[in-house]
Amino acid sequence: MVTVTEPKLIAGNANPGLARGIARRMSMHRGMSVGLVDARVERFNDQEIFVEVYENVRGEDMFIIQPTSNPANDNLMELLIISDALRRSSAGRITAVIPYFGYARQDRRTKARTPITAKLVANMIAEAGIERVLTMDLHAAQIQGFFDLPVDNLYASPVFSLDIMHHFRGRLDDMMVVSPDVGGVGRARELAKRIGAPLAIVDKRREKAGEIAEMTVIGDVAGKTCLIVDDICDTAGTLCKAAEILIEHGATEVHSYITHGVLSGPAVERITKSVMKSLVITDSIEPSEAVKACPNIRIVPTAPVFAQAILNIWNGTSVSSLFEHETLGPIYEGMYTSAA
Incomplete structure (x- = not known):
């Protein structure tokens, strides 16, 4: 051999x-x-x-x-x-x-x-x-x-936790980790445990495929800096809508941590106009020039x-x-x- x-x-x-x-x-x-x-x-x-x-x-x-x-x-x-x-x-x-x-x-x-x-x-x-x-x-x-x-x-959660503890140093007591749907609770809970933050959920209901009829926030996000955590962001419709709902429920800021930035179609434009202060993604997918140029998208290396x-x-x-x-x-x- x-x-x-x-x-x-x-x-x-x-x-x-x-x-x-x-x-x-x-x-x-x-x-x-x-x-x-x-x-x-x-x-x-x-x-x-x-x-x-x-x-x-x-x-x-x-x-x-x-x-x-x-x-x-x-x-x-x-x-x-x-x-x-x-x-x-x-x-x-x-x-x-x-x-x-x-x-x-x-x-x-x-x-x-x-x-x-x-x-x-x-x-x-x-x-x-x-x-x-x-x-x-x-x-x-x-x-x-x-x-x-x-x-x-x-x-990605250990890498994200390093990023959060660096960029939000001194503010960790005000953090709230948010899952954008019930299916992602396990992933969000894992990051919440790492940074010692509580957990909230945005429950979405659909009338038909691709159309969100209603979103409900489970948990008290008033006065909190919310971190939405998910594995994939595709067209960013659900993500931007979830950020709006959190602000409406009293969140002071909304940031998102997404592992895979698919970011297809109108995603970058939606994120640019969103109430989200920042979207953090990894480079697991090669970012396009539009993604690199977006002022509120930050890329963490893997x-x-x-x-x-x-x-x-x-x-x-x-x-x-x-x-x-x-x-x-x-x-x-x-x-x-x-x-x-």
Whole structure:
């Protein structure tokens, strides 16, 4: 068996900035240069995807960095084809690093004659030769059970807690964490516990799909700085409406912490005009120029935590240690000062 010396990274076209950031962080940790494997991921004229790897990967521990964000189908196919190229090149082990796992919202049958696409995608990933998945804030935790291979699901909440304790230092007693719907209570409760804040819920009821008929605030938010917590922000309609309802119920400020900023359609315009003071997202999805230019959107990097998770997987050490903000503090040193 070939001895594996160093982890090797390869990236598709979904989020090259994050891939380069992970490589830089790993270089710092290793004290040596860690670069991306030289490869090309291109399209023929009919949009078929073609992959060619220019370096020897025989027996190597390979990590493919590729969120399956918009365009979800293209990015998913890139991931599968890169994996097939590595497998046929005798890579030792292939891990898919999928910061944003697309199709995760289709995790169950909500009505008759509909697919469970998240399970289909899990099957495709396994068939492509991927042996492990590393992701962040899966939309539904049960998706880990769709895979017959190890899945490490990182959480954004410890990173968010560092950010909150830094930016709201001295104001933590006035914080109120808010879940924008009943289904997200577990995620919001986790962050509330980390920063020692109470929890409120915005209960929404729909008359028909896509139309919110009524929103009710469960909990006393009067005089509080509210932090709305969720995993995905798509068109931002529900998020902006929830912020308005909180202000109407007496909240002094509303900020939002969302892991995956899909931000499609009118999302950026809505957020710009919203009563929200700020929206904090991660770079799990490559931000568009409009997102970068939006004055009340701030982006928190995930490269430090993904780089450490990749090194832990390669070393065979604990990934769950990264679930605590005490562990992440040194990793994000220089970005956040001590929040005593």
